[in-house]
Amino acid sequence: MLVNSQNYRTVWMQDSSVCMINQQLLPHKFEIYKSKNHVDTANAIKTMIVRGAPAIGATGAFGIAQAALEFKGNNFEDFKNNIEIASNILKSTRPTANDLFYAIDFVKGKILKNFNVENARKDAVKSASEYADWNAELCRQIGEHGNKLIKNSQNILTHCNAGALACVDFGTALSPIRIAHYNKKNIFVYVDETRPRNQGASLTAWELAQEKISHAIIADNAAGHFMRKGKIDFAIVGADRIAMNGDVANKIGTYEKAVLARENSIPFYVAAPLSTFDIKCGSGDEIPIEERSEDELLYIHGIDEDKKIKKIRIAPIESSAKNPAFDVTPAKYITGIITEKGVIKPTREHIEIFMKNSN
Amino acid sequence: MLVNSQNYRTVWMQDSSVCMINQQLLPHKFEIYKSKNHVDTANAIKTMIVRGAPAIGATGAFGIAQAALEFKGNNFEDFKNNIEIASNILKSTRPTANDLFYAIDFVKGKILKNFNVENARKDAVKSASEYADWNAELCRQIGEHGNKLIKNSQNILTHCNAGALACVDFGTALSPIRIAHYNKKNIFVYVDETRPRNQGASLTAWELAQEKISHAIIADNAAGHFMRKGKIDFAIVGADRIAMNGDVANKIGTYEKAVLARENSIPFYVAAPLSTFDIKCGSGDEIPIEERSEDELLYIHGIDEDKKIKKIRIAPIESSAKNPAFDVTPAKYITGIITEKGVIKPTREHIEIFMKNSN
Numbered sequence: 001m002l003v004n005s006q007n008y009r010t011v012w013m014q015d016s017s018v019c020m021i022n023q024q025l026l027p028h029k030f031e032i033y034k035s036k037n038h039v040d041t042a043n044a045i046k047t048m049i050v051r052g053a054p055a056i057g058a059t060g061a062f063g064i065a066q067a068a069l070e071f072k073g074n075n076f077e078d079f080k081n082n083i084e085i086a087s088n089i090l091k092s093t094r095p096t097a098n099d100l101f102y103a104i105d106f107v108k109g110k111i112l113k114n115f116n117v118e119n120a121r122k123d124a125v126k127s128a129s130e131y132a133d134w135n136a137e138l139c140r141q142i143g144e145h146g147n148k149l150i151k152n153s154q155n156i157l158t159h160c161n162a163g164a165l166a167c168v169d170f171g172t173a174l175s176p177i178r179i180a181h182y183n184k185k186n187i188f189v190y191v192d193e194t195r196p197r198n199q200g201a202s203l204t205a206w207e208l209a210q211e212k213i214s215h216a217i218i219a220d221n222a223a224g225h226f227m228r229k230g231k232i233d234f235a236i237v238g239a240d241r242i243a244m245n246g247d248v249a250n251k252i253g254t255y256e257k258a259v260l261a262r263e264n265s266i267p268f269y270v271a272a273p274l275s276t277f278d279i280k281c282g283s284g285d286e287i288p289i290e291e292r293s294e295d296e297l298l299y300i301h302g303i304d305e306d307k308k309i310k311k312i313r314i315a316p317i318e319s320s321a322k323n324p325a326f327d328v329t330p331a332k333y334i335t336g337i338i339t340e341k342g343v344i345k346p347t348r349e350h351i352e353i354f355m356k357n358s359n
Numbered sequence: 360m361l362v363n364s365q366n367y368r369t370v371w372m373q374d375s376s377v378c379m380i381n382q383q384l385l386p387h388k389f390e391i392y393k394s395k396n397h398v399d400t401a402n403a404i405k406t407m408i409v410r411g412a413p414a415i416g417a418t419g420a421f422g423i424a425q426a427a428l429e430f431k432g433n434n435f436e437d438f439k440n441n442i443e444i445a446s447n448i449l450k451s452t453r454p455t456a457n458d459l460f461y462a463i464d465f466v467k468g469k470i471l472k473n474f475n476v477e478n479a480r481k482d483a484v485k486s487a488s489e490y491a492d493w494n495a496e497l498c499r500q501i502g503e504h505g506n507k508l509i510k511n512s513q514n515i516l517t518h519c520n521a522g523a524l525a526c527v528d529f530g531t532a533l534s535p536i537r538i539a540h541y542n543k544k545n546i547f548v549y550v551d552e553t554r555p556r557n558q559g560a561s562l563t564a565w566e567l568a569q570e571k572i573s574h575a576i577i578a579d580n581a582a583g584h585f586m587r588k589g590k591i592d593f594a595i596v597g598a599d600r601i602a603m604n605g606d607v608a609n610k611i612g613t614y615e616k617a618v619l620a621r622e623n624s625i626p627f628y629v630a631a632p633l634s635t636f637d638i639k640c641g642s643g644d645e646i647p648i649e650e651r652s653e654d655e656l657l658y659i660h661g662i663d664e665d666k667k668i669k670k671i672r673i674a675p676i677e678s679s680a681k682n683p684a685f686d687v688t689p690a691k692y693i694t695g696i697i698t699e700k701g702v703i704k705p706t707r708e709h710i711e712i713f714m715k716n717s718n
Contacts, residue, residue, distance in 0.1 A: 027674065027675035027676075027678075028672075190681075191678075193554060193555075193656065194580070195552060195554055195578040195579060195580055196552075196578045196580075198673060201656070201673060201674045201678075202673065202674065202675070205674055205675050205678040206675045206677075206678070208678075209675050209677035209678050215678065216678075216679050216680055216681040217656055217657070217674055217678055217679070217680040217681075218656070218680065218681050218682075219554040219555045219579070219611060219612070219656060219682070220554060220578070220579050220580050220612075221553070221554055221555075221579045221610075221611045221612025221615060221686075222611050222612070222681070222682070222683055222686070223615070224612075224614045224615035224618065224686065225611060225614055225615075225648075225683055225686035226681075226683075228614060228686070228687075251580075252578060252580045252581050252584060253578070253579075253580025253581070253583075255583045255584055255587060256580060256582070256583035256584075256615060256619060259583060259618060259619055259622050260615060260618055260619075263618050263622075289584075297552065297560070297576055297577070297578060298560075298576070299661070300659055300661060300671075300673065301671075301673070302658070302659060302671030302672050302673040303671055303672050304669055304670075304671050305670075310663055310669055310671050311663070311664075312659075312660075312661030312662055312663050312669050312671065313387075313661050313662050314557060314560060314561065314659065314660070314661040315386065315560045315561065315564055315576055316386035316561070316564050316565040316568050317386075318565075318568035319386075319550075319560075319564040319565070319567075319568050319574065319575075319576055320575050320576070321575055321576040321577065322549075322575040322576075322577050322581070322585075323577075323578070323581070324581055324584055324585075327580075327581070327583065327584035327587070328587075
């Protein structure tokens, strides 16, 4: 992704440090956070310096590589124990992101099969980088497939941040938008603010601004109005989990936009890697919805006139809030699911055939 | 309405001062703003110390009363000229609120028909209070009619602030909720935050907290989710203008909630006095939609840890926003319109018959 006209990834390794774009400070400040050891890296995941399931996964992978480099000695059993402890520390940071466990186990598997400390240490950074590269390539492929669905001069709605910042590069929902822009399609993006955490207004708008893709932030309340007025031609969002019947769990508000898109005959696409499908999950009703802190609604962060980041209360002291972080969009509202292997129709039959053929 | 367990109105007159709840400071601070003269009162309308069409109307009426009291002399022509100048000052504060013009002309008509300064001055406060009382009574009647539609133990969704603060007392959409609560119905209110100006989270939540009506603030994004989960039984909103075919212009986001309510078979009511119907407006498509400042989305107000009110930027410096303040909800999504004379089905035929019979 472009930042100040230079190419960046969300997370990468430099010598024994894990470097990451500090997402706590965006969009107000662009800063690289350098984590010197795997405990610090675990902490960066926990405090959301890095967020987004694929980005967290890659960060965890690099954390394991760090743990391998940190080990002093030659005893393979001690090395293995140390890697196991580091793995537990890294895995305990964010309990719901499946990519984190997958990425850590991927790197662990690669390095421990050496049965030799020196070779394992040599393989560590290579394996973690392989994971990160693979993730970036996956997102690029989603972008190529999605780009074919976007026509010149279209107005596109997106919700939340399923961008490069949530992944290693390209993003999921933002990848087709990026690739369409690189292909000189003249597009305009309506960016849902995405209350309560404002990932649209802060992260998606920031990514689009950096790439010089025309866009405007809108209140989540305004998306329906713009659809009804014929101002939106295409809607695309990411996914946190997809059930085998095509129901999609994603950021709160996705369901609203999907219903409104269907009501206004606007195609509504979900962009996600095949790993987002949960083969143990038959339908969206089985997906538990995380209730997050009320404070996300009652307080807000921003910068004041002195460029200081401030947290302020925006609701009455006596009032409480309810804050479901995700919702489930039934498959019937979804036009298609854009994966790295192509576009799937959101029906149980199509998903099963597609998964079988792409193995 | 109750504030700190005492009865208040949004605006009233005390000697020659117009007193109003300072809505600029809510929900963070409850303070009465006392305007000493009609120019100051005009300014209070302009700077939104008072807001909401009916509340602005009553404030304008009291402003004319102030102008009458301020006049020193006995010449009726001079008096009339002064009232005319005051009327122009007060009318020029907020150009779109029809109630303001109506209220000012109502008081002017009453006092100028005296053709005598002393009698006119005697009539001034009485006429303005009559207007305010009439408005409060109208809202109470909306509440009585709406209350009949609310069952015990229902969960009710509301959007924006169509409360007592927007009127003189009771409110429109909040009036049935108040009356149901006074009638000991055990209700729970889901309060849409209502971005970008947050009138739900700041004003509606504050009114409900003051009345001790159980409620929770939700992100506008979450209303659909709660509907789908069967958590909402009834939705009610106010209206800025209603076309003769039943299409309703109201705060941005109303259209989204109405579509979602129909999709989930939840009754969706609009509460508004008959004066909200625009007999010159055949359908919602004729209603112009006000575009407000981008800053409403890009910045936000709240209080910091020192209880100071702060304005902070929440979006990237490079990004712009689009900010339509209202949307139009087509009649087909609306279950009924609750007026002071009863509930109307939102079809041209019913509206015409109802308007004829209630004259």
